[in-house]
Amino acid sequence: MFFMVQMYVNRPESLDDQQWNELRSREMEYGQSLMKKGTFRHIWRVVGDVSNVSIFEVDSNEELHELLSNLPLFPYMDVKVTALANHPSGLPEMYDYAQRG
Amino acid sequence: MFFMVQMYVNRPESLDDQQWNELRSREMEYGQSLMKKGTFRHIWRVVGDVSNVSIFEVDSNEELHELLSNLPLFPYMDVKVTALANHPSGLPEMYDYAQRG
Amino acid sequence: MFFMVQMYVNRPESLDDQQWNELRSREMEYGQSLMKKGTFRHIWRVVGDVSNVSIFEVDSNEELHELLSNLPLFPYMDVKVTALANHPSGLPEMYDYAQRG
Amino acid sequence: MFFMVQMYVNRPESLDDQQWNELRSREMEYGQSLMKKGTFRHIWRVVGDVSNVSIFEVDSNEELHELLSNLPLFPYMDVKVTALANHPSGLPEMYDYAQRG
Amino acid sequence: MFFMVQMYVNRPESLDDQQWNELRSREMEYGQSLMKKGTFRHIWRVVGDVSNVSIFEVDSNEELHELLSNLPLFPYMDVKVTALANHPSGLPEMYDYAQRG
């Protein structure tokens, strides 16, 4: 089951460079662990913006909320979730489900 | 080079069912030809809406505009284009370019 | 898995009273069949508006899209879907899943 | 009489973790007391967001305003209230009124 | 129980002057019957606009929805409802309930 997730990051002034970079390292590490498991299927940077377009594949809304709220940068993000479904024009291989470990 | 394209379809009252279905058949045929060539990389239906989220991979803005304006349903769509770039957290294989024919 | 669905109905001028009432009868019949199966859990009228707030319980995004696009009034609706999850403050019985037939 | 209440929580930077968690505990305790009384009928988390969709059943606008303004997190919330009514398509049991103590 | 109701009237091109004036006469007659009963407490024209600001006093959301959906111009209106409560700064006589017949 696919969802588009758009994340907009707002760095608060109260965090200094070291704290912010540490958060970002943990964010990347956590994100990549989800990518390797196959739940975090795509991520693109929006050009000129500190935001991204992501595609998640999960089994339930609850699973998605837990993944997102565990992102180290979650308290500093605005997140917009859009439920997606297979499109009748799409080729079958576009919706192959990941082998999740 | 990736772009997110969000298409919102508005069926005009002036087209009858036969005309509309013919346009949709041609739309699907044209879309799938682009998918097979590798320029139209992903398409998802937005749940509950007559719209989709699509990802295109093209060599230039001009190529993207030509592909979109040739869609048979283009005169009946609102289209929003977002330029995307590789994300530093993304795994390298996420940005493999298609072998386009 | 719960979703909030907000439906805004726009009656087109091209449909006469008989056609419109027939559509609404079929809408009510179809909706109530889903309510009896347990997928259509709640529906409220928004006071002063031709719109409603509905809660669906489904197994997947695909199931939800199919249910919604089969609504007889679907071509005349704007629909907004919000993915919901259990809330930590909610009492357990609030999330009892329906016995669906 | 039903109302949809959408609550968006904004944590201020001036509250430290201990103060915030204490407020949240009191919020959950107060909310659950209303749920047990039957005035706070439903609560769902919006996936990916620090907001919720709630359904209240009250006897008057004044009662609703008093309940909401007594929420411990009320000073840190944006709240949107929508008046609801029974829907003609709804099954009668959907509008059973709670036995409030 | 008070509600603010903002009504925006959109005259459709399909109604001729006679039909429109007849609807408006019935609208005024119906509105004034509610005013005399005390449910329709205030109405003001928004300067420069075909809209109004109205205050209703009703016993329930259901009563308000029924009153509004019976307005002869209801199919041609956008209506926005705001639930109101007594204000702590208000003088007691501001909230005297009407003697409704």
Add this chain to the structure above:
Amino acid sequence: MFFMVQMYVNRPESLDDQQWNELRSREMEYGQSLMKKGTFRHIWRVVGDVSNVSIFEVDSNEELHELLSNLPLFPYMDVKVTALANHPSGLPEMYDYAQRG
């Protein structure tokens, strides 16, 4: 001459409880003096919000601006003013002008 005034109050973090409560006392005292004079005709609380809907009766725009800008909470408010006129459907007694002292 009637105006609808919608006031949205934003409490700044820089004011402590004592300062804020003092301002609110002065606000209520000043508001009630205007109510007794008949210029401040109605005030309702918007349910679930720290805002109100008010109706003023004044002789000129300048008088209204002076009344509003003298509100002790004015520096912490967003204010929206809507010019109102008698409505042709309104009963004559709805527009009785106050005897202002």
Add this chain to the structure above:
Amino acid sequence: MFFMVQMYVNRPESLDDQQWNELRSREMEYGQSLMKKGTFRHIWRVVGDVSNVSIFEVDSNEELHELLSNLPLFPYMDVKVTALANHPSGLPEMYDYAQRG
């Protein structure tokens, strides 16, 4: 008493050129009669748009609403009214009231 009035004109397809031009002639004639009386103090075209920025000087909201609703193009306009007051930085001669006949 001054008001800013912003008028956005929408020509309906149902009026042919002759009908439209006749309406516009009557609009100009009526507008200029108000300008000569001194109630219609200023009018500017918004560059690139079929809209204008106007300043009216009237004695009451009712007078303004009557003037506007008598504009021959009123049924085809969106109108936004903003109540204005003298500005403390303004030179006294900026607020000289017109000698109205």
Add this chain to the structure above:
Amino acid sequence: MFFMVQMYVNRPESLDDQQWNELRSREMEYGQSLMKKGTFRHIWRVVGDVSNVSIFEVDSNEELHELLSNLPLFPYMDVKVTALANHPSGLPEMYDYAQRG
């Protein structure tokens, strides 16, 4: 050449009363010098708001930007500029150009 300029003033918390009043004095002094030269043709207060509607007459966009960016309160303003032109309904004397010194 006329422009409408709408200025919204946001007082920052970091400035104390003395600093703010000094800025406002300089603002008024500078504004009135432009009014006497004839470039700053009109200013009105928006009722209930800390904003104004102003009309400038300048020879070029560059001249307008320089005038505005030299306003002592410019760093604390949101400014919206609308290019204006003579309106065909306007009386000729409405567009008399100022004798600028």
Add this chain to the structure above:
Amino acid sequence: MFFMVQMYVNRPESLDDQQWNELRSREMEYGQSLMKKGTFRHIWRVVGDVSNVSIFEVDSNEELHELLSNLPLFPYMDVKVTALANHPSGLPEMYDYAQRG
């Protein structure tokens, strides 16, 4: 003096293909005559949209309004005008004025 002009074209259903193509031919011819004169400095297509971003260089607001309102497609356009000025970071040659014939 530079202005950014954003034009959004809405084709009405009442014009057939021949009428529309004739208008577009005249639009291109007229636009190119302005380009050759140097008043219409730049035009770009917005990718995926029937709109453009244009830069005009004119001597006055009146000149710009006359140029735009003479566009054959003007009755079918939404137009947004933004006044521009030289930017202090810009290289001098970026603001060379055209030799207009």
Add this chain to the structure above:
Amino acid sequence: MFFMVQMYVNRPESLDDQQWNELRSREMEYGQSLMKKGTFRHIWRVVGDVSNVSIFEVDSNEELHELLSNLPLFPYMDVKVTALANHPSGLPEMYDYAQRG
């Protein structure tokens, strides 16, 4: 390949005048180096605003994102990117590509 980039600068209160002016000097120096290379083709100030309209010519989305995120003021900007293409009405010389060093 052309892109319109609209930059809105928000100066944070935490930076003093010296820090801010140093950032702006570096911004101008960096911007002008891109202008000389031909990637930063145009920049205009929006009149009355601390924002600009810029045109970039780059070979890819990735190149554009790198250029923008290296702007010294990037952390204090809201940036909006619009993909552009040649317009069929444009004269060929309008799309001459820069000789980039």
